[in-house]
Amino acid sequence: MEIEALSLGQFSFVENAYSFGFAVMAAATLFFWLMRSEIAPAYRLAVTITGLVTAVAAYHYFQIMASWGAAADLTTGEVLATGKPFNQAYRYVDWLLTVPLLLIELILVMRLSRQETIKKSTILGGAAALMIILGYPGEVSDTGGLRFVFWVLSMIPFVFIVYQLVVGLKESIASQPESVKQLVSVSIYLVIGSWLFYPIVYLFPLVGLTGGAAITAVEVGYTIADIVAKAVFGVYIFVIAMRKSKIELEEHDTAAAPAVDESAQASAQDSEHA
Amino acid sequence: MEIEALSLGQFSFVENAYSFGFAVMAAATLFFWLMRSEIAPAYRLAVTITGLVTAVAAYHYFQIMASWGAAADLTTGEVLATGKPFNQAYRYVDWLLTVPLLLIELILVMRLSRQETIKKSTILGGAAALMIILGYPGEVSDTGGLRFVFWVLSMIPFVFIVYQLVVGLKESIASQPESVKQLVSVSIYLVIGSWLFYPIVYLFPLVGLTGGAAITAVEVGYTIADIVAKAVFGVYIFVIAMRKSKIELEEHDTAAAPAVDESAQASAQDSEHA
Numbered sequence: 001m002e003i004e005a006l007s008l009g010q011f012s013f014v015e016n017a018y019s020f021g022f023a024v025m026a027a028a029t030l031f032f033w034l035m036r037s038e039i040a041p042a043y044r045l046a047v048t049i050t051g052l053v054t055a056v057a058a059y060h061y062f063q064i065m066a067s068w069g070a071a072a073d074l075t076t077g078e079v080l081a082t083g084k085p086f087n088q089a090y091r092y093v094d095w096l097l098t099v100p101l102l103l104i105e106l107i108l109v110m111r112l113s114r115q116e117t118i119k120k121s122t123i124l125g126g127a128a129a130l131m132i133i134l135g136y137p138g139e140v141s142d143t144g145g146l147r148f149v150f151w152v153l154s155m156i157p158f159v160f161i162v163y164q165l166v167v168g169l170k171e172s173i174a175s176q177p178e179s180v181k182q183l184v185s186v187s188i189y190l191v192i193g194s195w196l197f198y199p200i201v202y203l204f205p206l207v208g209l210t211g212g213a214a215i216t217a218v219e220v221g222y223t224i225a226d227i228v229a230k231a232v233f234g235v236y237i238f239v240i241a242m243r244k245s246k247i248e249l250e251e252h253d254t255a256a257a258p259a260v261d262e263s264a265q266a267s268a269q270d271s272e273h274a
Numbered sequence: 275m276e277i278e279a280l281s282l283g284q285f286s287f288v289e290n291a292y293s294f295g296f297a298v299m300a301a302a303t304l305f306f307w308l309m310r311s312e313i314a315p316a317y318r319l320a321v322t323i324t325g326l327v328t329a330v331a332a333y334h335y336f337q338i339m340a341s342w343g344a345a346a347d348l349t350t351g352e353v354l355a356t357g358k359p360f361n362q363a364y365r366y367v368d369w370l371l372t373v374p375l376l377l378i379e380l381i382l383v384m385r386l387s388r389q390e391t392i393k394k395s396t397i398l399g400g401a402a403a404l405m406i407i408l409g410y411p412g413e414v415s416d417t418g419g420l421r422f423v424f425w426v427l428s429m430i431p432f433v434f435i436v437y438q439l440v441v442g443l444k445e446s447i448a449s450q451p452e453s454v455k456q457l458v459s460v461s462i463y464l465v466i467g468s469w470l471f472y473p474i475v476y477l478f479p480l481v482g483l484t485g486g487a488a489i490t491a492v493e494v495g496y497t498i499a500d501i502v503a504k505a506v507f508g509v510y511i512f513v514i515a516m517r518k519s520k521i522e523l524e525e526h527d528t529a530a531a532p533a534v535d536e537s538a539q540a541s542a543q544d545s546e547h548a
Contacts, residue, residue: 008359009414012359012361012363012414013363015361016361016363016364016366016367019337019364019367020367020370020371023330023333023334023367023368023371024371026333027326027329027330027371030326030329031322031323031326034307034310034322034325035318035319035322038315038318038319074357074358074359075356075357075358076357077357077359
């Protein structure tokens with residue numbers, strides 16, 4: 001990346017976007033972990049991981065911000081390169097950890113059977129890791145040809161994940177309580193929608209979009225996409241967990257009433273999901 | 275901003291105001307989160323977000339302080355510019371996150387119906403975000419004309435929010451318990467009162483107020499307005515949550531009264547609030 005292609009205004013705008021990204025991710029983390037105690041035990045794992053995803057992202061935004069600041073000297077009123085390269089790979093390091101985890105938090109909040117949870121988490125988490133690993137060599141390569149080859153390779157797990165989310169989870173979504181069904185669907189489309197940004201932006205250098213405006217659009221766009229896929233998506237997971245906790249509490253109250261043998265049934269269910 | 279327009283005394287005064295702002299915001303955050311467990315579960319979301327607002331503000335005061343310190347060299351006994359620009363936009367990054375959230379904490383502590391809560395949070399939060407976004411281009415523009423245009427555009431959502439708070443919430447305030455009605459009204463006027471400072475200060479450069487005294491007044495004034503709108507307002511939200519928790523506890527006691535055994539009553543309450 002040619003940092004000198006940026007105007008001072010563009011450089012500052014990207015810096016402010018990173019700082020905003022850090023603040024959102026850190027605030028989201030604190031929110032999820034503080035509110036964790038208000039959630040039924042069955043959904044605390046999902047909410048804990050939701051906060052883990054934003055915590056890891058907050059750390060990486062902090063590092064990206066530092067790398068961005070160290071790459072440029074602004075003292076003359078213009079953006080001059082200090083020679084220290086801006087480390088674009090922090091994003092990949094972040095995604096390698098956060099993208100599998102955010103798919104797992106979705107599976108966990110749905111509370112499928114233990115077998116289904118392990119199976120779907122392994123498939124989706126594995127495909128997500130593969131997608132990120134295959135994207136990296138293209139990102140750091142100098143030739144457009146290699147960049148394109150790895151784009152194609154990385155798109156295979158990408159399309160597989162989108163298919164799994166839209167088609168593979170259909171039955172699981174149908175089994176969700178009425179009050180969260182729509183929230184689960186929307187959260188899935190939030191992830192897919194925000195992800196569409198990445199493969200498009202990846203191709204920018206191939207079509208000659210490397211000027212100051214393009215760099216600004218890419219960096220700010222990545223930040224917005226990250227905020228949607230991690231913090232906003234996380235709020236959806238949290239609200240789903242909150243509503244399902246409430247349903248369980250109500251069911252538990254009904255079950256605890258003098259009624260027949262339902263309490264034994266409920267506790268058998270509890271131990272199954274423990 | 276021309277940092278060399280400031281005397282050493284003015285520069286230090288602003289620096290101390292930032293440090294005070296950081297200390298107040300950080301202390302307020304710790305207070306809200308430590309006291310959270312003393313609040314009834316129904317109001318914990320409001321108090322958690324209240325602490326989130328001051329936490330995000332504390333982070334930004336820390337960044338503003340660092341940027342202010344890096345912009346000037348004081349070693350000669352005078353304020354000389356180092357060339358590193360002071361990043362005024364941190365305030366906008368902060369407001370973009372905190373202003374929608376502080377309106378939402380007000381809605382949450384009122385405990386309206388789920389539908390009303392979502393509706394009012396979306397409208398007020400969205401209008402607040404729009405107001406900040408429209409203010410930014412004017413703040414970073416070099417020409418007075420653009421600054422004025424974006425001031426006018428930003429004032430549209432500003433006036434809308436004030437109207438919504440004063441007129442739109444009238445009915446909701448009327449439905450609040452007697453012991454908090456006045457507190458809710460005062461908290462709303464605190465927000466509106468502190469906000470009036472921003473659009474006035476925004477116009478300072480247009481009327482030629484750019485000297486050391488004007489910069490000092492603006493920076494210290496912003497800090498005071500921020501403290502009122504976030505920390506002092508937050509204390510009001512906290513007191514409202516505390517009083518409403520007490521009312522609910524009393525109502526719960528009355529409802530449970532028919533049974534004579536008070537220890538059973540207390541333990542039932544414990545398990546519900548656990």
